[in-house]
Amino acid sequence: MAATQASKEQKYDRQLRLWGDHGQESLENAHVCLINATATGTEILKNLVLPGIGAFTIVDGHTVSGEDVGNNFFLSNNSIGKNRAQAATELLQELNSDVSGNFVEESPDKLLDNDPEFFHRFTIVIGVHLPESTCLRLGSVLWSASVPFLVCRTYGLIGYMRLAVQEHTVIESHPDNALEDLRLDQPFSELKKHIQSYDLDKMDKKDHSHTPWVIIVAKYLEKWLSEHNCQPPKNYKEKEAFRQIIREGLLKNENGFPEDEENFEEAIKNVNTALNPTKIHSALEDLFNSEQCNNITSQTPTFWVMLRAVKEFVHSEGNGSLPVRGTIPDMIADSQKFINLQNVYREKALQDAAAVSKHVERLLQSVAKPPESICEKDIKLLCKNASFLRVVRCRSLAEEYSVESVNKDEITSSMDSPDSEMVFYLMLRAVDRFYQQHSRYPGVYNYQVEDDISKLKLCVNSLLQEYSLNVNIKDDYIHEFCRYGAAEPHTVAAFLGGCAAQEAIKIVSHQFVPFSNTFIYNAMSQTSATLNL
Amino acid sequence: MAVDGGHRDSGCNWEGRWNHVKKFLERPGPFTHPDFEPSTESLQFLLETCKILVIGAGGLGCELLKNLALSGFRLIHVVDMDIIDVSNLNRQFLFRPKDVGRPKAEVAADFINSRIPGCKVVPHFKKIQDFDDSFYREFHIIVCGLDSIIARRWMNGMLISLLSYDDGVLDPSSIIPLIDGGTEGFKGNARVILPGMTACIDCTLELYPPQINFPMCTIASMPRLPEHCIEYARILQWPKENPFGEISLDGDNPEHIQWVFERAQERSAEFSITGVTYRLTQGVVKRIIPAVASTNAVIAASCATEVFKIATSAYIPLNNYMVFNDVDGLYTYTFEAERKENCSACSQVPQDLQFPPSAKLQEVLEYLTENASLQMKSPAITTTLEGKNKTLYLQSVKSIEERTRPNLCKTLKELGLSDGQELAVADVTTPQTVLFKLNFTN
Numbered sequence: 001m002a003a004t005q006a007s008k009e010q011k012y013d014r015q016l017r018l019w020g021d022h023g024q025e026s027l028e029n030a031h032v033c034l035i036n037a038t039a040t041g042t043e044i045l046k047n048l049v050l051p052g053i054g055a056f057t058i059v060d061g062h063t064v065s066g067e068d069v070g071n072n073f074f075l076s077n078n079s080i081g082k083n084r085a086q087a088a089t090e091l092l093q094e095l096n097s098d099v100s101g102n103f104v105e106e107s108p109d110k111l112l113d114n115d116p117e118f119f120h121r122f123t124i125v126i127g128v129h130l131p132e133s134t135c136l137r138l139g140s141v142l143w144s145a146s147v148p149f150l151v152c153r154t155y156g157l158i159g160y161m162r163l164a165v166q167e168h169t170v171i172e173s174h175p176d177n178a179l180e181d182l183r184l185d186q187p188f189s190e191l192k193k194h195i196q197s198y199d200l201d202k203m204d205k206k207d208h209s210h211t212p213w214v215i216i217v218a219k220y221l222e223k224w225l226s227e228h229n230c231q232p233p234k235n236y237k238e239k240e241a242f243r244q245i246i247r248e249g250l251l252k253n254e255n256g257f258p259e260d261e262e263n264f265e266e267a268i269k270n271v272n273t274a275l276n277p278t279k280i281h282s283a284l285e286d287l288f289n290s291e292q293c294n295n296i297t298s299q300t301p302t303f304w305v306m307l308r309a310v311k312e313f314v315h316s317e318g319n320g321s322l323p324v325r326g327t328i329p330d331m332i333a334d335s336q337k338f339i340n341l342q343n344v345y346r347e348k349a350l351q352d353a354a355a356v357s358k359h360v361e362r363l364l365q366s367v368a369k370p371p372e373s374i375c376e377k378d379i380k381l382l383c384k385n386a387s388f389l390r391v392v393r394c395r396s397l398a399e400e401y402s403v404e405s406v407n408k409d410e411i412t413s414s415m416d417s418p419d420s421e422m423v424f425y426l427m428l429r430a431v432d433r434f435y436q437q438h439s440r441y442p443g444v445y446n447y448q449v450e451d452d453i454s455k456l457k458l459c460v461n462s463l464l465q466e467y468s469l470n471v472n473i474k475d476d477y478i479h480e481f482c483r484y485g486a487a488e489p490h491t492v493a494a495f496l497g498g499c500a501a502q503e504a505i506k507i508v509s510h511q512f513v514p515f516s517n518t519f520i521y522n523a524m525s526q527t528s529a530t531l532n533l
Numbered sequence: 534m535a536v537d538g539g540h541r542d543s544g545c546n547w548e549g550r551w552n553h554v555k556k557f558l559e560r561p562g563p564f565t566h567p568d569f570e571p572s573t574e575s576l577q578f579l580l581e582t583c584k585i586l587v588i589g590a591g592g593l594g595c596e597l598l599k600n601l602a603l604s605g606f607r608l609i610h611v612v613d614m615d616i617i618d619v620s621n622l623n624r625q626f627l628f629r630p631k632d633v634g635r636p637k638a639e640v641a642a643d644f645i646n647s648r649i650p651g652c653k654v655v656p657h658f659k660k661i662q663d664f665d666d667s668f669y670r671e672f673h674i675i676v677c678g679l680d681s682i683i684a685r686r687w688m689n690g691m692l693i694s695l696l697s698y699d700d701g702v703l704d705p706s707s708i709i710p711l712i713d714g715g716t717e718g719f720k721g722n723a724r725v726i727l728p729g730m731t732a733c734i735d736c737t738l739e740l741y742p743p744q745i746n747f748p749m750c751t752i753a754s755m756p757r758l759p760e761h762c763i764e765y766a767r768i769l770q771w772p773k774e775n776p777f778g779e780i781s782l783d784g785d786n787p788e789h790i791q792w793v794f795e796r797a798q799e800r801s802a803e804f805s806i807t808g809v810t811y812r813l814t815q816g817v818v819k820r821i822i823p824a825v826a827s828t829n830a831v832i833a834a835s836c837a838t839e840v841f842k843i844a845t846s847a848y849i850p851l852n853n854y855m856v857f858n859d860v861d862g863l864y865t866y867t868f869e870a871e872r873k874e875n876c877s878a879c880s881q882v883p884q885d886l887q888f889p890p891s892a893k894l895q896e897v898l899e900y901l902t903e904n905a906s907l908q909m910k911s912p913a914i915t916t917t918l919e920g921k922n923k924t925l926y927l928q929s930v931k932s933i934e935e936r937t938r939p940n941l942c943k944t945l946k947e948l949g950l951s952d953g954q955e956l957a958v959a960d961v962t963t964p965q966t967v968l969f970k971l972n973f974t975n
């Protein structure tokens with residue numbers, strides 16, 4: 001047991017550094033359903049099996065064709081004629097013995113007819129190359145069951161993904177450029193006290209040059225505030241003046257020239273950061289004001305109970321601010337000064353998290369749930385990430401496809417730009433229409449290409465008409481989509497495979513932020529776009 | 534049902550095998566490259582003639598081999614100097630636990646050749662520097678999945694050295710396109726380089742900022758972060774204590790890492806620093822870059838798409854740089870990186886070195902290593918004095934380093950160098966020497 005754990009730590013080392021042991025655990029507890037083991041489907045699964053997804057089930061009623069084997073790494077020519085779900089499962093399973101692979105030799109339509117609840121057991125369902133009717137049927141079942149649904153397809157040189165999830169909360173969004181939480185504009189009492197323990201004028205050179213820039217800025221800010229009617233430096237001119245004052249604080253050598261004090265240079269460089277007002281940004285305010293946050297019941301998910309607790313903290317102990325994050329960036333200082341400063345923030349963060357915990361307890365009590373239902377660790381994690389919480393909500397497929405609720409604005413405004421990827425979305429909708437009418441996709445065989453152009457154009461026009469979309473689609477796109485002949489070139493399938501797998505991992509792990517709600521990739525120009533439909 | 538053109542080897546063909554590919558080779562279309570002509574011969578070109586070189590058989594390399602093989606390419610060579618490690622298995626899908634310790638290039642080639650009938654991947658368990666121009670010249674397109682900027686620059690320099698000019702005009706048949714992919718965590722990029730025509734690796738060196746190391750005084754006397762404690766053990770304690778004898782620290786040896794970890798823990802306890810873990814220790818010592826299957830899949834796919842486009846003229850290739858990031862949603866940004874007029878690799882213009890005659894050679898050396906556009910690693914400087922070749926400074930051979938070290942403290946004037954003097958500089962970042970022209974300032 002220990003040996004397997006150690007070897008898993010080694011095997012997964014490079015990804016554990018991205019999503020941690022807890023992220024890995026959520027992956028290993030997940031069961032993914034893939035519908036249709038086309039090249040796109042198997043590429044997606046490959047990128048989930050390799051990192052150790054707990055289990056996968058392939059649902060596919062098709063038999064393997066020669067064409068299938070030609071573009072699919074997980075089908076071999078001796079599986080031609082066999083069921084595609086089974087054939088692909090074998091070769092995918094072989095990638096990682098930690099993963100449990102299953103298959104169902106059935107079309108999704110049959111399953112929806114006979115056993116729609118079959119899909120309720122999955123952490124996420126990934127539907128690849130589904131005809132429109134199947135897609136919408138399945139979408140509706142999964143939406144009601146709150147099972148996230150990721151729709152993917154590769155059509156010629158175009159990749160398409162659609163995420164349909166009602167509400168997806170993210171505590172650990174891992175933002176790339178997070179602003180520090182230093183509270184210099186409103187230092188809490190322990191920080192104030194700590195700043196006061198320094199007297200820059202009485203320090204020897206060694207201490208002076210190794211005082212953290214946060215202290216330096218805080219000291220000079222105190223002075224500035226007392227001289228400027230409690231108004232911090234606001235515009236460029238004032239900030240420059242403030243920087244200059246700090247510069248004058250540099251020790252002078254015996255010739256009267258300023259010494260080389262890197263910590264002071266850091267202070268000057270970080271004035272903008274330091275003067276960032278501590279505030280709750282509007283996205284978080286929106287979350288605080290949302291229904292789920294304000295209406296706590298015994299059914300309320302953990303995320304919202306904790307968020308409500310944070311809101312209550314903000315309105316009481318927090319005095320309008322979030323719990324202190326507790327981390328500070330590295331800065332030039334001697335070890336002791338840095339650690340002491342770091343501890344001031346850390347202890348405050350612990351204190352604030354404890355206060356939030358009390359609110360959580362009260363809220364749980366109020367809905368007759370035991371206080372242990374939400375653990376300390378999760379509360380601390382949420383507090384630390386309070387500024388970065390995200391909630392993703394997608395419109396349902398039904399809403400996207402309904403004439404009443406189609407997102408006309410998004411479509412028409414995108415189509416105003418000549419290079420917009422929106423045209424490919426409309427073309428995919430048009431080929432689906434073609435499929436509905438003709439039970440095949442346009443231009444699959446060489447002799448069909450020419451004739452199908454006019455047939456596809458009719459589908460395009462009927463689509464635009466039905467949704468009252470006053471946009472123009474150039475004939476070139478219609479020609480190109482007939483030319484594609486519903487081909488699934490491997491490199492485009494592989495690109496989408498990487499994208500979709502990572503989005504699935506985000507959904508399963510609740511780390512990093514998933515896209516919402518439509519992604520289009522254009523391999524001709526190597527460009528992409530995210531649309532909200 | 535359209536039938537494939539005949540290929541003699543029966544196990545290598547079956548009906549419909551290349552259907553997905555053929556639609557892009559045999560049908561005209563409104564967005565194809567102006568040079569594109571639909572033909573049944575293009576597929577034969579891919580299957581029988583087009584030679585592709587894949588550099589690297591790791592995260593990107595495995596994906597590239599699969600992508601190329603399933604796009605119709607069969608004559609593929611792959612170069613990789615590494616052996617398989619267990620930490621590769623989360624994404625380098627051509628390898629299994631039983632393959633640990635074997636050369637990546639060989640295992641990858643075996644797997645592809647057995648999974649994709651007819652594909653003939655030839656492995657080379659070698660460094661790229663083990664080959665000369667006669668090897669590289671043979672390929673139609675070269676695609677890199679490297680994890681080292683030095684190696685990229687070397688490859689870049691090699692392809693530039695293959696260019697031939699007639700009366701100052703570039704001969705297009707001497708151009709070998711270079712497709713380069715790189716990934717780091719959830720970020721990646723793919724670029725198309727036409728040596729001599731479009732921006733090369735060195736033209737955009739500023740896109741790869743130099744790695745920042747912690748200042749020595751912080752490590753030695755003022756640690757604040759767990760990383761500082763780890764570097765203390767690695768840089769200062771190891772050479773002093775030589776816990777396993779007079780051998781250098783091997784990041785792949787768990788015993789070595791364990792030793793560094795324990796020393797780092799002691800140091801962090803001394804300074805009340807928290808956060809030293811085995812995982813962090815390993816990460817710092819080996820400069821580990823996190824990696825997942827998905828990002829490598831995306832970038833290798835973009836690269837392979839470009840190889841296909843260039844080999845078949847199916848579409849206009851990427852012009853010329855795509856950036857990808859899927860931390861928050863999915864983001865791509867495509868732009869045209871510009872050539873640098875005085876690029877040290879591809880501009881053919883001797884590089885300018887501006888120094889006063891009183892400057893010491895040491896200053897020139899520092900400039901060569903620290904300048905953002907040059908970023909040389911250990912430049913060797915030679916020149917011609919009184920008709921004879923003279924090495925001014927060379928680091929990589931101990932005896933020569935010792936002999937030429939005093940030159941570093943001499944001024945350029947003292948060394949006998951004059952205004953306009955040409956200096957030839959060799960470095961690991963390029964297969965050819967770079968010519969510099971000394972410009973004396975006041």
